[in-house]
Amino acid sequence: MANSNKKTKKESQSSSKFTFWVIGLIAAFVLGFIFLGNHTKTVQKASTATIDYSAQPYLGKKSAPVSIIEFGDYKCPNCKNFAANVVPLIQKDVVDTGKAKLYFFNDPFINVDSTRAAKFAEGVYHELGSDTFWKFHETLYKKQPDDSNAEKTDIYDEKFLVATLKEAAPTADVNKVLEYFHANKADAAVNKDLGYAAKLGVTGTPTIFVDGKPFTGKTMDDLISMVDKAAKGK
Template structure:
């Protein structure tokens, strides 16, 4: 298994040891502090989940997330827009959202299924953003909402409600969500958000600068390989 380069490993180790990383995990509805050794590179599939950007982009970013997790909301609100602007929209990275609904978030599973049902009607990201934006209205805490709220939002988006309701009622995408959860657990995920950048784990709602550092390191490796090829 390939290890991180020394400079990047030192940077991530310093962050993990030096400060609290906000993330949700079983056993603590308020999140916790993650302190680990520098992570090894993991094999994480893009699967067939919702994505932004070109699949052939050199940097693959896979986020395991929970729609009711307030720290996932922080990533969505503060960090993802900058990643999108600087790396996804420029063709340097592809971003994939995979579900990791935590058991203590009552609406996490149904939210994940609802987003997949919206995806069937080409409105995944609209539902994704709607759920997180509703969290934002309540501040830092996890809001309480249920299936009736989700259906209301789906109607506001203009989804075909007969199709959407049938999808949700029959749990059409339950197995897909379960597969995401299993893949995340196999890669060492135990809380959310947990993001992999070309297999390198960035745990918690880290500031944008942390993601930027890892992405830039990966882009340098791509550039170095190209330079070597043409020499």
């Protein structure tokens, strides 16, 4: 993990210049990706990367031939919109049909809350499994404050995260996650995700990849087409 001074510098840069991406539904089952700007997260030049999908939370059938990745930050308002309005469409059109699996990779950069939430979520996945992870994941996005507060810190403190998890798991399970979280055992998983974000040249959240290639389309039809082409290439 980077030291606290590096984190503070990074957070200050992000806070001063970051512009969120906007994702909106333009019609039923159609989504528009409108890219408005860049944030200040320092990334490497995009390169090819062999992606290890093991130990990563996903939705879908294990046998699905194509892997979709969403890079997200729990403090990003457009990630909240993506979770609420776009993920259900992806799930309906390509996940439930068995065409693809949808993975969530952490890219926490907005502030310390982002990293804290990512590590806590990794603890949920490691200790309680995929089903509870996705319940926590969805609930955390639903409870995200309005975007005017997105860059404020200490909203996603430990008390908040524990209360959110209690909506999806009994106290005994929550305590398991807390023990894992306090032991800093989630650091490696979050750093692994950040490493992929850097190698792939991710500069904003949410960002989508299909079998390691960036999705730059504008509609669900574009995504379905990319998934179908990836499946044919297997």
